[in-house]
Amino acid sequence: MSKEHHYQTTIQWTGNKGKGTESYKSYERSHSISIENKAVIEASSDPAFRGDKTKHNPEEMLLSSLSSCHMLWYLHFCSVEGIIVIDYTDKAKGIMEETSNGSGHFKEVTLHPTVVVMEESMIEKARELHKKANQYCFIANSVNFPVKHAPIILFK
Incomplete structure (x- = not known):
């Protein structure tokens, strides 16, 4: 008998520099990953894709x-x-x-x-x-x- 497990996470984009996604270079790829009662993970895309190298991708x-x-x-x-x-x-x-x-x-x-x-x-x-x-x-x-x-x- 199989048993299902359900998971939930919240991704919040934090890279709006004021102009949203007006152009490819107008926004950061930064975002946060949060799961209830756990530390928030600051993330971005890989630097090869305009991401922040100091954050997880x-x-x-x-x-x-x-x-x-x-x-x-x-x-x-x-x-x-x-x-x-x-x-x-x-x-x-x-x-x-x-x-x-x-x-x-x-x-x-x-x-x-x-x-x-x-x-x-x-x-x-x-x-x-x-x-x-x-x-x-x-x-x-x-x-x-x-x-x-x-x-x-x-x-x-």
């Missing part, structure tokens, strides 16, 4: 969502399998292709997690569980491009 947030979702599933499966993870860092990378008409799409994302486990005997199983985490990740199951993994597994 949608492409980075998609990449972060994929990485975060994978990590949470991975840690869950490690705990179930008796793999003791003591540190986890991912330096995820994504490739987006802009097409000739100005639209675009992600071609792929590669997660580069560095995982530290408690014992050397846990390394192989820890490596295998990345595949299972990818199969369960809600975000990875929702995108139409490959999400690859290049994990490094170390022991304390």
Whole structure:
């Protein structure tokens, strides 16, 4: 039996410099992302698209969502399998292709997690569980491009 989960967020454009969208250069791409009872995220478009480089952009947030979702599933499966993870860092990378008409799409994302486990005997199983985490990740199951993994597994 499936179970639905509902999410809600509010996006507020904050980039009106007084003339609205009178022209392509007359407005900022700045906006805020707010979710009830959580910190507000200040965002913009990528600097390549006239955005503010000091703010998060949608492409980075998609990449972060994929990485975060994978990590949470991975840690869950490690705990179930008796793999003791003591540190986890991912330096995820994504490739987006802009097409000739100005639209675009992600071609792929590669997660580069560095995982530290408690014992050397846990390394192989820890490596295998990345595949299972990818199969369960809600975000990875929702995108139409490959999400690859290049994990490094170390022991304390």
